Amino acid sequence: MDSFTPIAKTTLDTQALVFEDESDFRVHGSVYTDDQIFNAEMRDIFGKCWIFIGHESEVRNSGDFKTSFIGRRPVVMSRDEHGEIHVFFNRCRHRGSVVCREERGSVKRFQCQYHGWVYGLDGTLQGVAKHKGGYPDDLDKSRLGLMAVPRVEIYRGLVFANMDANAITFTAYLGAAKPFLDIHLDRAPDGEVEVVHGAHRTEYRGNWKFQAENSTDGYHGDTVHESFFKLVAEFGNKSGQHGAYTQGDLDEIFAHRMTGRTLGFENGHGIWESPLSPDAAENMRAGPFADYVDWLEGKYGTQSMHEMLNAMNLLIFPSLAVLHGQFRVIRPISVDRTEVAMHFFKLKGASEAYNNFRLSGYQRFFGPASFGSPDDVEIFAFNQTGLQAEEVEWLLLSRGMARETSDKLGVRVAESTDETPQRAFHRAWRAHMGA
């Protein structure tokens, strides 16, 4: 009655869909367009990897909940009477209805609206409507609680869940990418971040992997976001700083954009990093946020201070990106439909003025009416349209292979416009699919 059975494997040959040799890296178009492959991803990728559910600050008090998804599976994250966080499937054990329909809120218990079964904040079945006579008097309610997701780990406030009971720990999964997630959190003087309520949500008619690849893509900016860089050249960063760019010459901005790097990690994680321009820290110090820059320098030293002010986009395979003060959650809906939620977070311990400035800068580039992210989303629909020409089989992801190096931790490093993170993503994709 309480069994938990993984979805059966298919015989799909996914290994040939990502091709790699010494100088070539290609991904087959069907990886983005085939329903069968999408269904296999729900099992082999979202059913095996650590998936971001939310941040602790989103369920601050007992009774708070937030609904989310592991691939297509609806889940609820709740905080019980003892302060413990739970993640269980949003599925009544009786006839399968969701027990929680709001995105977030606060309740004393969860009640299924179909036949009225009642569950506690920790998922335990508390009551079966009209129990007497309908079911045995000694019905074992302890076996009929909302099914918990097999594994949950909380890393510095970030709640991750895994469908695979035998999965390696989250920290092991993150591997050499862990220090980079830490940088995003260490920017907060109190060492933790706090999600600002409300999310920017967008949806596109394209495959979920386009947004995953794009989150660490340093190659598209000069074309897709040219309009934004012209705007920065015209107006500067008074209304919000976006990475390292300063007012002035568009060519200087483009030249600076070539100075970063990309990284690819073993489990599919990736990074695009763009350094702060040499004068940006001093400009910040001359402005109203000198106290923050001084704090960073005092705590981490001058060189690390510069690194911590860099723009750094981290993709945690497969569907969470941490960038520009946001948790970006990619939710696959079907092979050609994806929802993206962007949750801005404050740096706890930083001044209200600095957090407001960060928020203003975030909203300048991200969100449905902003000057950046809607252009990416538009492209993903172009991709899906183009891929309907199925006879043109491959997408090419070989950029920068010749100049890619590996460090002693096995991290691959290349230049800022190289497709190193995307290759890492697809290597992990291939390793998981059908494994």
Next chain:
Amino acid sequence: MARPEDILSRPDAEDFLYEEARLIDEGHFEEWLDIFTEDGIYWLPINLDAAPNEHLSLIFDDKLRRKERVYRLSQTKFPAQSPPSQTQHIISNVQVWEGVTDDLATGEVTIYSSQIIYEIRGVTADDRQLGLGDQRTFAGRAEHRLRREQGVWKISLKRLVLLNRNLPIPNLTFLI
């Protein structure tokens, strides 16, 4: 005691809103900038009860951000507006209320209106790529706080509350 409509009649308020809608629908964005006060705010909230720094907004534009928005729309080319949006505003249910200072002598009133905004990108068969060619409808309640400056009514706050503000919205880059 003066009533709000004594200093701005409902027909005059309607004319103000119609003119703003015309400026947007016909793409006269530079002129649209001029109908705001220096400290004017253009706000599309997501949560009605939260301060704009405690909750994300769809749009929270001060003067500089509005100028940036208009610059991007009129001086640059970008994917989310290639092809550009065309809009048609329908405005109804106009009411004139008191301003926030509650002092009509200072010349401040609030106009509430219902607005329906039709938006379409791509109008030919060639534009029927994914994401184009859909006519979208945005419905919302607008609040315009107006202040009279040298005899001219200007917007000190435009707050547009969209019905679908909590749902995924792929593209709101057309000024609304």
